[in-house]
Amino acid sequence: MPDNPLSWGLEQQRVPQPCAVVIFGATGDLTRRKLMPALFRLAEQRQLPAGFTVIAVARKPMSDEAYAAFVRDALVEHKVITEGDHALWTSFAQGIRYVQGEFQDPTGYQRLAETLAEVDATRGTGGRRLFYLATPPPAFPVIVQQIGQAGINQTPPEGWSRLIIEKPFGTDLASARALNHELHAVFAEYQIYRIDHYLGKETVQNILVLRFANGIFEPLWNRRYIDHVQITVAESVGVEGRGDYYETAGVSRDMLQNHMLQLLTLVGMEPPVAFDANAVRDEKVKVLRALRPIPPDELDARTVRAQYAAGAVGGRPVPGYREEPDVPPTSSTETYAALEVYLDDWRWAGVPFFLRSGKRLAKRATEIAITYTNPPLRLFRNAVGDGVEPNVLTLRIQPDEGVSMKFMAKLPGQVMDLRPVQMDFDYGASFATAPPEAYERLLLDAMLGDSTLFIRSDEVEAAWAFADPIISGWHERAAVRLPEYAAGSWGPAEAEALIEREGRRWRRL
């Protein structure tokens, strides 16, 4: 492609080529809450090209205009636009089309093919199309199969077709492989974009920047200097009316197998040879493959799972998990998990990674804390205070995104009084520009053909290969009553015991 000399010297504002985004499940919650707001914000930021088109596919009969009104209501409801906003909305709405169809009905795909041909001709989308499956996962195979049969995954030479799917990518290793097999029958792997929205968060991407764009951290990023790593994904909310979903997922499928292992890969990976999709993902896969399996006989020693009981969050009484709607009173689904895991590779051999995630914990917080080893010699033996505490580098993912470093300092005065102090970097206070929402970033990346922040099939399978035996081991113990923790606490006593056995303790967040 020829260069664009007019873009020289301007901040990189990435704008994809004119294309059509085809959303299956276009009247669903994800589309209303996340996708349409993200697409409109991209338009507001001038990051969508002229001719950009959204083709909505859903079951209800509806006209283009009626669907545009549905989208407008969603944008008003989510405070993306106000009732009075006209000009920009009118321009955006010109690119909205609606196609009615059942997911398994070939005639709907024929109508979709006609609409795609129409927008290629009238809006210059040139056979560039991004299929977004915002549907329940069981519908993925049939939609992909029908796309293949209708031939709309085929494009002219200047075009492209890509597919975005949302997690969960299977419910275990076997189903993940089966899903990959079905996707690969229609789309090549390079055309498939598996979303884990965590990877779209700015601070998650900043893990790589912190590690690989600074000279001071990477030399200390290994078993010689690091005592242990804690990764916490804590939620203060319960199942929020999604008890039936959560019963099939539990924290293991909802958080552990995807978000937590993704964070682990970013902390644990080797420097990629380039910042491109395959180089980064190659390194992430190596981390997943280096995860030491937890055999059944070590499950009790290295993992804890638990369920929240009634308690209070933010001063408000909340029910226990088994009292939540759509949750059976005998449920043995875990709402909390803590694990001690190891990476058997040159960099991390012997360094424990403690992972914990749960619902109805004391507060919402996601962070990665890297605890360094103590100095080799206790030089300040006669110091006042509690002695030397280890340095901790904390990467705060949400909320209050930032980086902080704890180190020791001397209090001013005649005596040697040592105190830990915190050096803080706060993204919100340091940059005037608000970071883009994860979906904005990921949708734009997919339109631009950059799959760095998406998950490759081998990553999915490697993550399942590690998580599957743990989950099935837990399920074999289903008869054993789960430990409980009070809603609003930091988890069960068993989790404290897990980490304290190693002489360490969970961070207070």
Added chain:
Amino acid sequence: MNATDALRLDETFDLDAGRIEAALRTLWQEAAEQSDGMPVARVQVMNLIVYTEDATGLGFIEEVLSLLPERHPCRVVVLEVDADQPRPLSATVSARCLINPLGGRKVCAEEIRIQAGTDTRATLVDALRPLLVTDLPVVLWWTGRPRPADPVFRRFGAELVDRVLVDSALFRDPGAGLLALARWKDDARVRATVADLAWERVRPWRHLLAQTVDPPEARTRLPLLSDVSIGHAGDGAPPEEALLLAGWLAASLRWIPEDSPAHGRVTLRAGARAVTLRFEPTAVTPGPLHHVRLGAADGTTYSVRAADQSGLGICTVEGPDTARMERMVPFTHREPAQVALAAIGRPGHDPVYAAALAAAAEIALLGATA
């Protein structure tokens, strides 16, 4: 939105660097005492020198400085020069602190204000030297009309600062002014780079135009462009912004200014091809520019124009083989203080501006603005 709070020592000093530093230390202690336990962070990313001879412009300078701690915390030295009468050098110090209404950290930036007169003006460069924070970039924001021939302006550029920010739109004669600025920049004795508020005002136009011609089929037409028209405010000569935009197009697309066959028209040479550039005065514009239209030899046109509705722009592509495509986009109208703030924070040398300025000066030299 964060609020700023000012701390000031009610004392005027001789221009003694040691006393000024001591006064600043006192100020920091006061800031810490008044912070109710909040940590006070002293952050400096540069030295900013603000030069003014116009007391009526101080309000605007204050507005910009009040926004500084949030975006570009730095040591600020404001030079208030009385151009009509002698005055000994004197200084006051103060600090502006950014206060997060939700509590937490308080970020402060310090400010030294120096008064000078006709007799002491020439000594400012030497007097300032010990007052700058070591090893940080030094930016001079020259408010008022740029004076490339002024010895003090020249000394700043040659000896003290890394970057000089001016507003070329304040030149009396746009063409002659840009020419003078281009020559000053190319003077071997000047080590500072030059930045321009007029160029900053052109930036959103550059962004939109670059986006409009970014699709692959549009890029292939760039070598086929044969007509450019730039709509600008007023009914006379094009303002600096229009000249800089024309200079930018010429420099980026490697067009060489060749002739000005008529008022407001320039012929540029693009290899074997000629490109016609027209400046089109437009009665009602929200800013100095109204539209830019690029026409290719095959009849396709790419245009960007300010919409009637404030804060919006319209990008249009149309041609014999393509349906007319119009896109309404946000076209941020920035307040002058925001423009100044953005320009202050842009780092280092801008080769695109240097090339645009040189080409704009050549276009002006052809008499297009006469």
